[in-house]
Amino acid sequence: QSVLTQPPSVSGTPGQRVTISCSGSYSNIGTNGVNWYQQLPGTAPKLLIYSDNQRPSGVSNRFSGSRSGTSASLAISGLQSEDEADYYCASWDDDLHGLFGGGTYLTVL
């Protein structure tokens, strides 16, 4: 069981907005911020959001992130079929190690 808790799955229809939550504690999300990764089937993960709400160059502005206290959220607006993937949150823990959430599979209905 991961220290960072995510729902196993979420779903939405094309064009809809969905959110994925990530819950941690003061020693990780509460102190060190959150990053989000997208993993398409059969590929390595890709950095989607860093430092809570920043998008790397080339990432669509349909993806946005936020953090409040010891929780964070990833929002995907204008849902598209190609967004169907696993999404992981990640953070650093004050015990000096990295953490990933358990992952959330997004289904586009």
Add this chain to the structure above:
Amino acid sequence: QVRLQESGPGLVKPSQTLSLTCKVSGVSISDNEYYWTWIRQLPGKGLQWIGYISHRGSNYYNPSLQGRLDISRDSAKNRFFLSLSSVTAADTALYFCARDRRPYHVQVDVWGKGTMVIVSS
């Protein structure tokens, strides 16, 4: 273009040591900006952060693997390594080497394709 490529045996016997190499091209692992990381993905499951070695050679490890784990590097050959001892079936996973661009944040911006390791007799 920065590229990372994992290599190593795909099959390891229980109780033996798993050894993987990550060959890095396009950037020097001694550059003072990056942290060279191993991450694994258990079959059908999520990602697990294993650890990294910094440009200065400092190590940070997942506490659940500490004691069995060593991450080292060969700067001259621009490679870094994973060694995990006393493996069991629970160590069967897809192992990725990767580049973390910021310390203490897990901001991994370049990944290898991954190499599957099966622990079985």
